[in-house]
Amino acid sequence: MRVTHQVIQRSTLGNLRTNLIAMSELQAKLSSGKSINKASDDPAGAAHSLKLRSDYSAAVQQQRNADDGVGWLSTIDSALTSATAALRQARDLTVQGGNSGALSQSSREALAQEIEGVRDAMLDFANTKYLNRSVFAGTSNAATAFDAATYTYNGSTGSSVERQVAADTTIRADSPGGSVFGTGTGSVFALLDTIASDLRAGNDVSGHLNEIDTHMQNMLGEVASVGARYSRMLDAQNETADRQVKLKGQLSAIEDVDLASVIVEMQMQEVAYQGALGATAKVLQPTLLDFLR
Amino acid sequence: MASTFSGIGTALSSLMAQRAALDVAGQNVANANTVGYTRQRTETQSVGGVGRASMFSGGTGVGNGVQVVSITRLGDIFLTNRLRTDTSSSGMLAARAAVYEGLESTIAEPSTTGVSASLQSFWAGWQDVGNNTSDQAARRVLLEQGTAVASQIATGYRGVQTQWSQLRTQTEALVTEVNTTAQSIANLNEQIRNIGVGGGSTNELQDQRDQLVLKMSELVGATATVNADGTMDVMVDGNPLVSGVGARSLVLEGGASMSTGATDPPRLRWSTGTAVSLAGGTLAGNLAALAPASSGGILQSAAAQYDTLAQTLAASVNALHATGYTAAGAAGGDFFTFSDPSLPPALGLTVAITDPAGVAASNSNAAGNELDGSVAAAIGKLGASDTGPDAVWQAFVVDVGVKSASAADRSKVSEAARTTSESLWLSATSVDLDEESVNMLAFQRAYEGAARVLTAVDEMLDTLINKTGVVGR
Numbered sequence: 001m002r003v004t005h006q007v008i009q010r011s012t013l014g015n016l017r018t019n020l021i022a023m024s025e026l027q028a029k030l031s032s033g034k035s036i037n038k039a040s041d042d043p044a045g046a047a048h049s050l051k052l053r054s055d056y057s058a059a060v061q062q063q064r065n066a067d068d069g070v071g072w073l074s075t076i077d078s079a080l081t082s083a084t085a086a087l088r089q090a091r092d093l094t095v096q097g098g099n100s101g102a103l104s105q106s107s108r109e110a111l112a113q114e115i116e117g118v119r120d121a122m123l124d125f126a127n128t129k130y131l132n133r134s135v136f137a138g139t140s141n142a143a144t145a146f147d148a149a150t151y152t153y154n155g156s157t158g159s160s161v162e163r164q165v166a167a168d169t170t171i172r173a174d175s176p177g178g179s180v181f182g183t184g185t186g187s188v189f190a191l192l193d194t195i196a197s198d199l200r201a202g203n204d205v206s207g208h209l210n211e212i213d214t215h216m217q218n219m220l221g222e223v224a225s226v227g228a229r230y231s232r233m234l235d236a237q238n239e240t241a242d243r244q245v246k247l248k249g250q251l252s253a254i255e256d257v258d259l260a261s262v263i264v265e266m267q268m269q270e271v272a273y274q275g276a277l278g279a280t281a282k283v284l285q286p287t288l289l290d291f292l293r
Numbered sequence: 294m295a296s297t298f299s300g301i302g303t304a305l306s307s308l309m310a311q312r313a314a315l316d317v318a319g320q321n322v323a324n325a326n327t328v329g330y331t332r333q334r335t336e337t338q339s340v341g342g343v344g345r346a347s348m349f350s351g352g353t354g355v356g357n358g359v360q361v362v363s364i365t366r367l368g369d370i371f372l373t374n375r376l377r378t379d380t381s382s383s384g385m386l387a388a389r390a391a392v393y394e395g396l397e398s399t400i401a402e403p404s405t406t407g408v409s410a411s412l413q414s415f416w417a418g419w420q421d422v423g424n425n426t427s428d429q430a431a432r433r434v435l436l437e438q439g440t441a442v443a444s445q446i447a448t449g450y451r452g453v454q455t456q457w458s459q460l461r462t463q464t465e466a467l468v469t470e471v472n473t474t475a476q477s478i479a480n481l482n483e484q485i486r487n488i489g490v491g492g493g494s495t496n497e498l499q500d501q502r503d504q505l506v507l508k509m510s511e512l513v514g515a516t517a518t519v520n521a522d523g524t525m526d527v528m529v530d531g532n533p534l535v536s537g538v539g540a541r542s543l544v545l546e547g548g549a550s551m552s553t554g555a556t557d558p559p560r561l562r563w564s565t566g567t568a569v570s571l572a573g574g575t576l577a578g579n580l581a582a583l584a585p586a587s588s589g590g591i592l593q594s595a596a597a598q599y600d601t602l603a604q605t606l607a608a609s610v611n612a613l614h615a616t617g618y619t620a621a622g623a624a625g626g627d628f629f630t631f632s633d634p635s636l637p638p639a640l641g642l643t644v645a646i647t648d649p650a651g652v653a654a655s656n657s658n659a660a661g662n663e664l665d666g667s668v669a670a671a672i673g674k675l676g677a678s679d680t681g682p683d684a685v686w687q688a689f690v691v692d693v694g695v696k697s698a699s700a701a702d703r704s705k706v707s708e709a710a711r712t713t714s715e716s717l718w719l720s721a722t723s724v725d726l727d728e729e730s731v732n733m734l735a736f737q738r739a740y741e742g743a744a745r746v747l748t749a750v751d752e753m754l755d756t757l758i759n760k761t762g763v764v765g766r
Binding site: 001002003004005006007010011014036038039040041043046047049050051053054055057058060061064065068131132133138139140141155156157158159161162163164167170255287288289292 | 657
């Protein structure tokens with residue numbers, strides 16, 4: 001092949017340009033920190049990256065769901081624990097009121113008032129709200145879960161409040177107030193009212209202890225169930241957080257540049273570029289004209 | 294017997310020939326960096342002795358010097374043709390790669406700001422509404438996110454539209470350039486023919502013409518053949534664009550906007566009406582990119598994908614939303630709607646609901662289900678669906694990525710082939726300064742030698758004329 005200065009010029013220029021393009025690609029990687037800036041940089045990687053990004057944002061949302069569920073269940077848990085304690089207190093008072101012979105009318109009146117106080121407290125617990133939603137009212141939009149006068153349960157019975165914590169897992173976040181506290185005349189509040197009026201009337205109230213125990217069993221059963229769901233919800237919270245970290249790691253492995261290797265490549269490219277520049281300066285200078293006198 | 298003075302004539306012919314050769318070397322050196330210049334060489338020939346008139350008039354048989362036969366242009370028709378072919382395919386592939394690159398820049402994925410990201414916030418918005426159905430703020434945020442997704446899709450679609458129109462305008466300009474170039478080639482053909490008939494040198498005009506033909510190869514994949522009279526025919530799609538001293542012209546017709554271009558694709562025809570189908574060149578790449586989706590047009594396909602995305606999004610969200618009920622117990626109806634049926638779906642997609650209370654999150658209108666969020670939660674799960682909008686979008690992005698990467702690779706490979714052809718062509722045609730320097734040296738020495746011959750002959754004659762017959766004087 002015949003080689004002329006123009007051929008050398010062109011090929012040197014071409015090589016310099018190739019070097020410079022490689023440098024600019026490495027610069028782009030280094031400065032953006034990403035090895036995939038557009039899908040064509042690595043189509044397979046981009047497919048993974050898009051999927052991982054959507055999985056990641058789903059995990060973030062599921063953690064928000066779990067956080068919300070933890071809020072609901074912890075509210076329910078503390079309300080139920082307090083309600084159980086209050087009912088236990090009412091049971092003690094009832095036992096006390098059962099010693100019918102030893103009590104004066106004024107003592108009975110005092111016990112009755114105390115029991116009514118417990119009823120009010122329990123009604124408050126049963127109407128506990130979280131973010132302006134009655135936690136015992138399910139999906140209903142009733143102002144309170146239990147009517148303060150008739151003790152009617154206003155909440156929903158069939159449907160429940162569920163929180164999605166994984167792709168195919170939901171956890172119930174509410175508590176069925178109707179079955180925990182009873183409704184209307186069958187409710188624990190009505191029972192306490194009956195006990196208070198029996199005390200005032202001088203009737204024997206020890207017969208109501210069994211009914212209190214039945215309600216107590218209902219509530220304790222629900223406390224256990226809520227506790228179990230609460231712990232599942234906490235697990236889900238941790239699991240979604242772990243999943244986010246894992247997905248972030250995978251995403252980073254696909255998208256982010258290996259800094260060390262890019263810097264080394266960059267250095268090598270710089271050496272190559274400088275070499276090319278040096279060669280260009282040397283090659284293009286001399287011609288025969290330099291030596292003809 | 295040669296004439297007494299024939300030596301002077303011989304020396305003179307050499308002086309003239311060497312000077313002519315030096316002039317050509319000078320022209321070569323002067324154009325060492327001229328783009329498209331093909332080096333030239335002075336072809337010389339020795340002049341034979343005078344023919345013998347008769348058997349006995351024998352002479353020495355010495356020749357009568359040298360003469361310049363021609364100034365040859367040292368081009369290589371095969372390398373030039375190869376360069377044209379490679380330039381034409383690299384022009385087409387480069388145009389394709391450029392369209393894909395532009396498309397990818399409007400898609401802007403993977404990123405935290407693209408369609409994918411706004412879809413994900415949209416799904417998260419549904420789950421938030423599902424978590425807290427009584428919260429008006431969450432519902433408002435959801436409506437805004439719905440609008441954001443719709444406008445993001447519309448922006449992407451408009452990006453494709455803009456790219457289509459720009460490409461159409463560029464193609465129009467290129468067609469004009471092709472036509473004017475064809476006319477210039479025809480004009481050069483005429484000059485070359487006229488000068489050639491008169492025996493003049495047309496080397497520089499041929500260089501110009503080759504440059505123009507190379508440009509035609511890049512634009513429309515033209516090929517060329519040289520005729521006996523020195524003119525050059527430029528062929529496009531098997532028909533002459535330039536034939537001798539006449540040029541025809543190409544016309545670009547078809548829709549001027551993406552919507553009209555879908556049914557009336559931009560295409561080339563001869564000014565006489567016959568359709569032209571290009572096999573190479575930038576125009577071929579551009580026209581292929583502008584073609585309708587059914588014939589694989591890159592941009593129309595991308596626009597169709599945006600439409601599919603908008604339709605899938607609306608259909609999947611609406612299907613679930615219609616099963617839901619608002620807090621007031623009203624049936625959900627459509628969440629998304631296509632406001633203006635004359636617009637493409639990607640541009641027409643809007644959120645149908647304006648009142649936040651109109652978002653249907655509950656699965657039943659029975660009492661006690663007012664704050665149910667299961668429908669909202671179900672819509673929020675669409676993001677993970679294998680056939681949902683996210684999947685449609687991801688498949689599209691990856692498809693464009695794969696095709697763009699392969700287009701870029703093919704373009705790179707064909708550009709490398711073109712560079713190789715170019716350097717082969719350059720190595721044959723470009724000026725080598727060393728070679729010219731050596732030639733100049735040789736011509737100079739030969740000139741000096743001829744001058745010395747002249748001096749010697751002169752001195753000989755001086756001896757004969759002035760110093761002969763003066764013995765004893």
